[in-house]
Amino acid sequence: MAQVRNKQVVLRDHVTGFPKESDMNIVETTITLNLPQASNDVLLKNLYISCDPYMRILMNKVDVFEGLPTYTPASPLTGFGVAKVVESGHPDYKKGDIVSSFTKWEEYSLVPSTQIFCKIEHIDVPLSYYTGILGMAGLTAYVGLFEFGTPKKGENVFVSAASGAVGQLVGQFAKLSGCYVVGSAGSKEKVDLLKNKLGFDEAFNYKEELDLNAALKRYFPEGIDIYFENVGGKTLDAVLLNLRVNARIPVCGMISQYNLIEPEGVTNLTNIIFKQVHMQGFLVPSYYHLYPKFLEYLLPHIREGKVVYVEDIAEGLENGPKALVGLYSGRNVGKQVIAIARE
Amino acid sequence: MAQVRNKQVVLRDHVTGFPKESDMNIVETTITLNLPQASNDVLLKNLYISCDPYMRILMNKVDVFEGLPTYTPASPLTGFGVAKVVESGHPDYKKGDIVSSFTKWEEYSLVPSTQIFCKIEHIDVPLSYYTGILGMAGLTAYVGLFEFGTPKKGENVFVSAASGAVGQLVGQFAKLSGCYVVGSAGSKEKVDLLKNKLGFDEAFNYKEELDLNAALKRYFPEGIDIYFENVGGKTLDAVLLNLRVNARIPVCGMISQYNLIEPEGVTNLTNIIFKQVHMQGFLVPSYYHLYPKFLEYLLPHIREGKVVYVEDIAEGLENGPKALVGLYSGRNVGKQVIAIARE
Known part of the structure; x- marks a missing residue:
């Protein structure tokens, strides 16, 4: 043989x-x-x-x-x-x-x-x-945004790691749902991608923002309805200061914390009470049953060029x-x- | 006049x-x-x-x-x-x-x-x-536990500030739902109350525990299904290390943080992902419509001495x-x- x-x-x-x-x-x-x-x-x-x-x-x-x-x-x-x-x-x-x-x-x-x-x-x-897009990242974006983010037209959505495998889809799905969408990423090239290719309303380079809280206040003067959490740490802490009542935080990942021996402390969690926030961690294997529905939603959008x-x-x-x-x-x-x- | x-x-x-x-x-x-x-x-x-x-x-x-x-x-x-x-x-x-x-x-x-x-x-x-018990504290315990904690028979419930206005009811309601219930409080007198008068399965004095994580592992060797959050800070951080998959955290309050100029940092939030945790902050005025249902549930229990x-x-x-x-x-x-x- x-x-x-x-x-x-x-x-x-x-x-x-x-x-x-x-x-x-x-x-x-x-x-x-x-x-x-x-x-x-x-x-x-x-x-x-x-x-x-x-x-x-x-x-x-x-x-x-x-x-x-x-x-x-x-x-x-x-x-x-x-x-x-x-x-x-x-x-x-x-x-x-x-x-x-x-x-x-x-x-x-x-x-x-x-x-x-x-x-x-x-x-x-x-x-x-x-x-x-048609694998775990896509299903993750779909489940996180639609099952737990439950976007409504006109709501304000913030996505971290926004040009990443999951983030770029969350932003596009949220735009298709009629939301105002802002993404953060770590380079000028990524910010340009978000604004010019991926259809985000706004994007910023978090590495250039000395004060993330101020950056979020600039992009969300009325606060955030949905924060799609990919990074954790300082970004989450700043988001907690900028949430609207009944905000949702699908927690997909916290990549900024995975390599730290001492994870960063998040200090603004009382806002979960004050703003009546729904925070939901999830792992995509628990939602495999939604894959056919997800394909049905997404394949036409890909073929028509509405999602890239x-x-x-x-x-x-x-x-x-x-x-x-x-x-x-x-x-x-x-x-x-x-x-x-x-x- | x-x-x-x-x-x-x-x-x-x-x-x-x-x-x-x-x-x-x-x-x-x-x-x-x-x-x-x-x-x-x-x-x-x-x-x-x-x-x-x-x-x-x-x-x-x-x-x-x-x-x-x-x-x-x-x-x-x-x-x-x-x-x-x-x-x-x-x-x-x-x-x-x-x-x-x-x-x-x-x-x-x-x-x-x-x-x-x-x-x-x-x-x-x-x-x-x-x-x-028949006011905001009672309704808070009821909404937090039943709407967001969704206790099932045999589940493991941890309550902080457990002898307080809300906590003592959460524990009793969870016992009525067939759960294993442990409470933490800040004195021997309160711990005795929890075990001897309020029907908790176990209780401990958090001030006497050098390692809250170890204490929780002792009382919950199989992990926590529902953590009713009243205190925040170090207790929440230890709980996050001891959650079971699909755990729920109704977030009622974080009294340990209200007086701090610099709130404590919570470092173990990645467990929200790993354990697919549902964390829900709430304020009782959003649930006033449940008051009649709550009275209907609770008044007979009070009259029969099943809830004290x-x-x-x-x-x-x-x-x-x-x-x-x-x-x-x-x-x-x-x-x-x-x-x-x-x-």
Whole structure:
């Protein structure tokens, strides 16, 4: 049986503080491109792999997500990806199918069929989209904004990490709902993207604002109805001073805190009472059942060009560590993807 | 027309930091016990007045509550109370009625009828109850626990400030819902009350716990489903480390923070994401419409002795400042009330 090379991105050891490229190794292993006999598993050729902020948390030693253990040192990272079925022991999948799946950071992966999220039916859009706008990031934006943000026409929406995988969609969805939308991001290039390509009403570079509270008062003189939380820390603290009554805060992530050994203290939480705020943390796996409804909402918008998506595609697994580490300094512009193979 | 004495508790000036008795003055004014001609207002004789933690926030210079401005220096404090109608220019109220009303800290108050919360119909229970268990504190406990905590049989509930006006009811309501209930309070006397009179499963003195996280792990080895938030700060931070998936945090108050010029920083907020937590701040005036349903639930329990209530009644307006200030050091045992007159 033919063995082929199977390059992997392997975590060296659990990480403390900011992750570095050197926390990961590129290793070459081999794999036999046949299923073991009587196996129900599925053999995948990974095409695109998603870089996601939550992965930093899996580099810690201690588990925090129920059902999603931290990474094992000397093993490949795991994450979401788009893959082609090489061989299948499960009746739902056959050779040549394109699937969206929980997979590993390697060229080929043997996965239990339960790890496959779905067969990709609509291939008139770029396949890489299924790691982002049509994948977990998209569903996250959809669930967070519509289930918990419940935007109403004319409401004021603030999105942090607004040009990121999730933020750029939250802003566009909120605009489609008739809201006034402002985003914050970490560079002039990103701010320009938000205003000129992604249709945000306003955007600002949080690194250039000495006083985030003052910045928010400038953009939201009447206060914020929905804050889509991607970053935590100082931004959340400033937002808490600028909320309207009955504000909603879908809490998707707090990327500014994941690498800190001592997280920042948030001091303005009494405003949760004063403004009767609904704050809701969520993890997208609890909302997989909404994926068909989400596709039905979003695919037409993509096809009609009413929702666009900015991707930052790194070529090859070798560039994976750099791409992943870059998330935490905001090096990426738009959704960070790694292209392993095009087909 | 006969003028009578009208003693008042007057705020001297806006307050910074912890309030002191000397921030308030007792002054003697006079009042004519007749309504001005053609007035629609209602003249009240105040019987019992409620001391509530939120009142500290109204002593600040800057407004935070919509529709409830901060106190005016040299004017009497305002708050909830039980009163007898002396004279009425409004058809809904007549002389001799007992009402629950937003009133002033004085012997007699002339109030617009819109400030009257309701006519008290059930007078087989102590009238002072309408400042607490059957007033705003009771409705707050009911709304917070049932609307936002949504307790299910067998769930784990933690209540801070557990022997206070609201906390003692939250614990009893949660027990009636079949939950395991633990409370924290600030003295041995209060802990004994919680365990021996109020039916909590467990209780601890937070002042004696060097490590609140460890204390919570001891009482909740499987984590907390509902945290009824009355105090904020360090307690909230420890709770965030001990939540179960889909935990709910009704945020009623954060009394530990109201007197701080620099509020404490809460550092463990990422757990809101990891545990998919629903945190909901609320103010009871938004839920007045639930009052009839609340009475229907609670009155039978009180009459049957299934829910009890601990009150701390100070006698006379002169003792009002001391009683109010005492809330912020936990001097009160149970609901703090001021009795101005018995009838």
